[in-house]
Amino acid sequence: MIKLEQIHHVAYRCNDAKETVEFYKEMLNMDFLVAIAEDRVPSTKEPDPYMHLFLDAGNGNILAFFELPTKPKMGRDENTPEWVQHIAFRVADEAALMSAKEELEAKGLDVVGPTEHGIIRSIYFFDPNGHRLELTYVKGTDAQMKQLAEVAPAMLEEWSRTKKAPKHAAWLHEEEFKDA
Known part of the structure; x- marks a missing residue:
């Protein structure tokens, strides 16, 4: 049976390796851990030069990037709002x-x-x-987290049937939407 221990790293594409490392060092005080560069992809053996960067996101978490100079300029999925895909740091x-x-x-x-x-x-x-980043702190109580875990299966089942937001956890954003 598979037993995961943690995420080793999550990798994203970047436009410029040096600019990316400098941003994360300057803005988020992340240490630059490792750079790996090859002319061929080890897993597929295809020719495709790259620079692969690894940054320390704390507590054993690693954020990685690839610069791919021979590929078309990176874009984003135009069908996905920019607020959806993001990297959150605690x-x-x-x-x-x-x-x-x-x-x-x-x-x-x-x-x-x-x-x-x-x-x-x-x-x-x-x-x-163009990657959206989030800084967050956890303020929920153990009771709140337990309540959310308990309603999660019912919420997923309701969503799966209706594609409408179930209201089991609507209390989470009452404050944000009180004036809307």
Whole structure:
């Protein structure tokens, strides 16, 4: 039986390897761990030069990127809203989140939020490749997390049948939508 221990790394494409490393080092204080470059893809053996970067996202989590100079310029799935695909990083608490927001804005980034999600609070911004990033802190109680876990199967089943948002966990965003 398969037993996963953790995500080793998640890899995304980037436009410029050096610019990407500098952004994550400067904006999020991530350490640059490893660079791997080859002229052929090890798994398929096809010729396709690349630079593969690995950055330390804390606690054994690694964020990786590929620069692919021989491929057409990267884009994004035009059928998927830009808010959907994102990379979320956890910070310690509200003070750390607000401090990060101030720091990122002082460094010239446009930051959305904080956004209230009931059990977490988040801010959002983009890296130079167009990847949406989220910084979040967990504020949910054990009871709230237990409640969400209990209703998750029913919510999924209802969604699967109706394709309409089940209301079992609507309390998560009551604060965000109270004036809407």
